Amino acid sequence: MDSHAQVDPRRHSGDTWIVIPLYNEGSVIARVVAELREHFEHIVCVDDGSTDGSADAAEAAGARLIRHPVNLGQGAALQTGFDYVVKQPGARYLVTFDADGQHRIEDAMLMLDLAKHDDVAIVFGSRFLDDRTNPGVLKKIVLQTAVWVTNKTTGLHLTDAHNGLRVIRTDAAAQIHLEQDRMAHASEIVMKLGRTKLPWREFPVEVLYTDYSKAKGQSLLNSVNILVDLLVR
Amino acid sequence: MWIQILLVVGVILIGFFLARPAGGDSHLALRRLFMAAFVAVAILSILFPQWLSWFANLIGVGRGADLMLYALILAFLVFVATTYRRNVQVNHRITLLAREIALARADAEDARAAIIAHEAESSDAADERPAADRIERED
Structure with missing residues (x-):
C-alpha cells in the first residue's frame, strides 16, 4: 500500500461509478466533482430538488446529473443512484x-483496491478505526x-454507522x-447489505470536518429522529 | 330539547359521511361497523344522558362527561397513529413515483446522447472522404 503514489490514479475509472446525493451544496459541489473527475470517469449526482443551483x-463540472422533481431525502437520492448505476x-x-467534500478521494481509491484485492462486495468507511478524525x-x-x-438492529458489528463513504459492488447494490x-437510511443500508450475506470489510477513513460541514452536520436532536425512524414504522 | 335534536342529526350525518368508501375495502367494513356502534352509543347518550353516567360509574369513572373525555383522548391518539402511518405510506409512493420520473428522464437523455454521438461519428466518416478526394485532386 505504501507505493500507491506511483499507481495509476485512474485505475478504477473504467468499472466504478461515483454516486453523490446532492442537496443545496452549491458552494462546494463543483470542486468535489472536479476533483473526482481526475480519478473517475463516471460521476452520478442525484440532485434532490436543490434550490440553489447545485x-x-x-452538471457543468462534468457529472451525470439525475434530478428528483421534488425533495425526497438523502436515502431516496442514494437509492435512485443505485437504480441508475446497476x-x-x-x-x-x-x-x-x-x-460536501468531507471525504478524501484517496480513501475511496484504497477502499476500491481492498474490494478488488480481497474480492469483497462491500467496504464501509469508518472514521473510528484510527484517530485521524476528531468529530x-x-x-x-x-x-x-x-x-x-445499527449494531443492535443489523447484527453486523461496525465501528461507524453513519459514514457516507462506502464501496458497494453492483450485485450487492x-x-x-x-x-x-x-437519515435512518444509513442504518438501513447496513442492515440490508448485511442481509445479502455478501462479504464486507471496514476501512479506516478520515472525515474532513470543514467549518461548512460542521455547520450543517447532524445535530444531537437528529439522533432522536434516527432512533424513532428505526423503531417506529 | 333542541340541543338533543341538533346533536342526533349531526351524529347521523357524520356517520353517513364516514361510511362512504375511501381507500381499502378490507378496512371499510370494519369502519362501517365501528361507525354504526358509535352512532348508536352517541344517540343513546344524547337522549338519555343519565345512562352515560350510570355506565361511567359502573367502570369507576365519576361522571359520564369524564368518560367522554377519556374516550376522546384515546380516539385522538388512534387518529394520530393512523394518520402518521398513512403519511409514511403516501410519502413512500411519492418517492417511487419521483424516482421513476428521474430515471425515465435520465434514460431519455442517455438515449439522445447516444444518438447524437452516433450521428457525429457517421458525419466524421462522411467528412473524411471528401478531404481525401481533395488531396488526390491537388496532386
Whole structure:
C-alpha cells in the first residue's frame, strides 16, 4: 500500500461509478466533482430538488446529473443512484460519496483496491478505526448512538454507522431497496447489505470536518429522529 | 330539547359521511361497523344522558362527561397513529413515483446522447472522404 503514489490514479475509472446525493451544496459541489473527475470517469449526482443551483454547478463540472422533481431525502437520492448505476453496462462497483467534500478521494481509491484485492462486495468507511478524525464530543455522542442502534438492529458489528463513504459492488447494490428516505437510511443500508450475506470489510477513513460541514452536520436532536425512524414504522 | 335534536342529526350525518368508501375495502367494513356502534352509543347518550353516567360509574369513572373525555383522548391518539402511518405510506409512493420520473428522464437523455454521438461519428466518416478526394485532386 505504501507505493500507491506511483499507481495509476485512474485505475478504477473504467468499472466504478461515483454516486453523490446532492442537496443545496452549491458552494462546494463543483470542486468535489472536479476533483473526482481526475480519478473517475463516471460521476452520478442525484440532485434532490436543490434550490440553489447545485444541480447546474454539478452538471457543468462534468457529472451525470439525475434530478428528483421534488425533495425526497438523502436515502431516496442514494437509492435512485443505485437504480441508475446497476443498469449501466460495465459498472462493477459504486462508491457513495458525500457532496460536501468531507471525504478524501484517496480513501475511496484504497477502499476500491481492498474490494478488488480481497474480492469483497462491500467496504464501509469508518472514521473510528484510527484517530485521524476528531468529530467533537457532541457529534461523537450522536454517532456512537447511531452505531449502537445499527449494531443492535443489523447484527453486523461496525465501528461507524453513519459514514457516507462506502464501496458497494453492483450485485450487492441491486439487492438493496431503501425505504427510509431520511437519515435512518444509513442504518438501513447496513442492515440490508448485511442481509445479502455478501462479504464486507471496514476501512479506516478520515472525515474532513470543514467549518461548512460542521455547520450543517447532524445535530444531537437528529439522533432522536434516527432512533424513532428505526423503531417506529 | 333542541340541543338533543341538533346533536342526533349531526351524529347521523357524520356517520353517513364516514361510511362512504375511501381507500381499502378490507378496512371499510370494519369502519362501517365501528361507525354504526358509535352512532348508536352517541344517540343513546344524547337522549338519555343519565345512562352515560350510570355506565361511567359502573367502570369507576365519576361522571359520564369524564368518560367522554377519556374516550376522546384515546380516539385522538388512534387518529394520530393512523394518520402518521398513512403519511409514511403516501410519502413512500411519492418517492417511487419521483424516482421513476428521474430515471425515465435520465434514460431519455442517455438515449439522445447516444444518438447524437452516433450521428457525429457517421458525419466524421462522411467528412473524411471528401478531404481525401481533395488531396488526390491537388496532386
